[in-house]
Amino acid sequence: MKIFSEFFRLISPAPPATELDSIEILSHPMPILYRRHARARNYVLRLHANRTVVVTIPRQGTKKFARAFVASRKSWLEKQWRILEARKAPAHDLRPGMEILLHGRPVLLEVRPEGNGWELQAGPERAPLATPEGNLRPALECHLRAAAKSLLLRRVEQLAQDHSLKVKRIVIRNQRSRWGSCSCQGTISLNWRLIQLPEPVRDYIIVHELMHLRQLNHSPQFWSEVAKACPDYRAAEEWLKQNSGQVGF
Numbered sequence: 001m002k003i004f005s006e007f008f009r010l011i012s013p014a015p016p017a018t019e020l021d022s023i024e025i026l027s028h029p030m031p032i033l034y035r036r037h038a039r040a041r042n043y044v045l046r047l048h049a050n051r052t053v054v055v056t057i058p059r060q061g062t063k064k065f066a067r068a069f070v071a072s073r074k075s076w077l078e079k080q081w082r083i084l085e086a087r088k089a090p091a092h093d094l095r096p097g098m099e100i101l102l103h104g105r106p107v108l109l110e111v112r113p114e115g116n117g118w119e120l121q122a123g124p125e126r127a128p129l130a131t132p133e134g135n136l137r138p139a140l141e142c143h144l145r146a147a148a149k150s151l152l153l154r155r156v157e158q159l160a161q162d163h164s165l166k167v168k169r170i171v172i173r174n175q176r177s178r179w180g181s182c183s184c185q186g187t188i189s190l191n192w193r194l195i196q197l198p199e200p201v202r203d204y205i206i207v208h209e210l211m212h213l214r215q216l217n218h219s220p221q222f223w224s225e226v227a228k229a230c231p232d233y234r235a236a237e238e239w240l241k242q243n244s245g246q247v248g249f
């Protein structure tokens with residue numbers, strides 16, 4: 001599942017209402033760059049961190065359609081802009097008393113004495129701490145990555161089995177722009193931050209990537225496989241749209 005670029009098939013060209021070589025995204029005017037690409041099969045829209053909208057035009061495509069396409073994707077661009085803005089903020093220190101999202105619920109960060117040392121508690125998760133002082137982020141991230149790894153490996157195997165699919169390899173990554181991906185070699189990559197999501201949303205992302213083992217695209221056939229395997233997938237997509245900003249603490 002890509003967050004930062006979307007691929008669209010050409011449906012029907014609609015003439016743009018006005019000439020549009022810049023677009024206003026949440027009151028930031030952004031120039032639109034048109035790029036022709038002989039090998040591109042679809043119109044591809046990207047929002048770059050330097051505040052430029054780049055639209056790739058396929059060989060048979062027109063600039064006119066590309067303009068209309070950009071205008072029609074305004075709410076998507078606004079969403080991407082919010083994600084880029086949130087990402088620019090430096091990672092802040094985590095202290096006791098702060099909350100993070102875990103398994104879809106806010107949990108309190110607490111530091112307690114444990115044995116001869118200290119322990120960080122975040123909901124059901126417990127991580128050893130060398131010292132009760134300072135930023136809790138390194139210990140928390142290290143612990144959650146390991147916890148996510150064992151949770152996600154088990155879940156992928158279970159869901160693959162439920163849908164009679166074979167996964168060659170599962171990789172748990174630390175990515176900022178993607179929840180997951182599926183390669184044509186049959187490798188499923190997942191972001192460890194999935195541990196922060198509610199279980200049904202996490203399952204949807206895993207199922208989404210698993211269904212790419214059958215259809216390595218976002219065709220209607222792909223989405224019908226997703227709907228069959230995960231009938232509530234639209235609610236999961238909606239949750240992601242509304243709450244992605246809370247993930248990543």
Ligand SMILES: [Zn+2]
Binds near residue numbers: 001208212217218
């Ligand atoms: Zn996908």
